[in-house]
Amino acid sequence: MSDSLTTPPLSLYVHLPWCVRKCPYCDFNSHEYKGGKGSALPYDAYVDALLADLEHDLPLVWGRPVHSVFFGGGTPSLFPPEFIDRFLQGASARLRFAPGCEITLETNPGTAEHGRFELYRGAGVNRLSFGIQSFDDGCLQRLGRIHDSREAEAAVKLAQDAGFDNLNLDLMYALPGQTLAMAERDLERAFALDPAHLSHYQLTLEPNTVFAARPPQGIPDEDSAWDIQEHCQALIAARGYEHYEVSAYARPQRRCAHNLNYWRYGDYLGIGAGAHGKITLGAEQAILRRWKHKHPTEYLAKAGSEAGIGGDDRIAPERRPFEYMLNVLRLVEGFSLADYEARTGLARAGIATQLQAAFDAGWLEQSGDRVRPTELGRRFTNDVVALFLPD
Structure with missing residues (x-):
């Protein structure tokens, strides 16, 4: 081994674990909120836990600027803007945010409300990622999504009206019952919204999901999925999007800085229930992976202490x-x-x-x-x- 291990750029990942309904294909650490009708998520307590978690991890990254922040989930847009604002204020008091820091919030069209997007912008969010998956209502129902195509288009337009011009749309292909023509129509409806970034990825049956246990009927076979992928890649390229990662396409200067840092083997702090981080410890010539407890209840009880760490792993050379x-x-x-x-x-x-x-x-x-x-x-x-x- 050489002694050339140097510290790469640093990002911050923030996991907000709750969702309205768990999708049958989802293998992320997401939890349906079962607090009962009329009861709210523990927003304040969770933001307190996030800041305590961040405080505990700070010694790993003293003095290093943060180049991107990403709120993932779950459904981060379940959190009202004032709590995103409170977290970002607390985080920026503890960490140095680099000029032009990209701050992304994942958004479910089914949780978008008029007026919220302006407030997210005011809090410092400058990029939105919409989990649309498809503009076909039949496909959306089979995927277990809580929104329809009309709500998806309306949510994107609301965000644009609020001044967001750095938007990603997530689309999936090789969906149950989907033909090549249907996948093409999904893209055409996405192009009509003129997003800065597209994520276009194949439905996969991940272990420990409902779809893995009970695969839906009508999933295109491997050859058909490849035909859809090739055809759609050509359509996306023809619209001026650069294909820069397996499933990611961007307008000029609109690549996702946060995900690029992952793919370039950069560093990231991971805070929140089930969040994973990777930190290069230059003085020790070591790379540390750290993760937090997955279940929100346990995380809320332990965040900010050694007991809140689910595990540490030093990556052997x-x-x-x-x-x-x-x-x-x-x-x-x-x-x-x-x-x-x-x-x-x-x-x-x-x-x-x-x-x-x-x-x-x-x-x-x-x-x-x-x-x-x-x-x-x-x-x-x-x-x-x-x-x-x-x-």
Whole structure:
């Protein structure tokens, strides 16, 4: 191992775990709120817990600026703007937010209310990510979503009217009962809203979900899903969106800074129930992964103390090549070998054999210091990454 491990950019991930209804395909740490009719979520208590959690983790990142903040869930837009505002004020008093810091809030169209978006903007949120999934009402019902296509379009327009111009729309394809023509119509309706960013990803049956236990009828087969993907990629490119990650497309200068930091093997503090973080400890030449207790009740009781930490794991040097490739090979731009050394603390010679195998298979290509996945390699990302698994 070399001693070249350097600290990369830092992000902050904030998990807000509650949702109105758990979707049958969702494997995120989300919990339906069962507080009873008329009762509110414990907003104040949860913000207090988040700030205590952040305070406890601060020694890991003293003096480092935060370049992006991302509120994920669950359904973060269940939290009224005043609580997002209170958290951001508390966080910015404890951390240095870099100029132009990207602050994203995930939003469910079914929880959007007139007037809220202006207040989110006032709190400091400057990017919204809408979990739309489809503009086809039949598909939305089969996915268990709480909104319909009319509500989805109305929510996006409300946000635009409130002054948001940095918007992402999440769309899924290869849905139960979906044809190629239906997937194309979803994109056309998305294009009509002119978002700055599109996430377009295939429905997968994740373990421990309702769909995994009881798969829905009519999911397109692998060949049909590939046909939809290729056709839709061409449509998105024709509308001027840059394909920069497996499932992400952006207008110029509108890539998601937060997700890019993940994919470039950057650092991030993770606070909130079930949140995961990754922090490079430069003085110790170590990489730490830390996660918090998943269940909101346990998290609320323990946040801000050692008992609130679900686990700590130091990433052994032999695991770092796989972890690094698992992220960077999702990017169309690939990675530089100098960056590999800086972010893993390992010499490039240690992965020469694996890289050569990927070059020989036609999965990766090299130009100078930069290594990129080929078109073939992007189709077989899992196989490429598997080359870097530790023995």
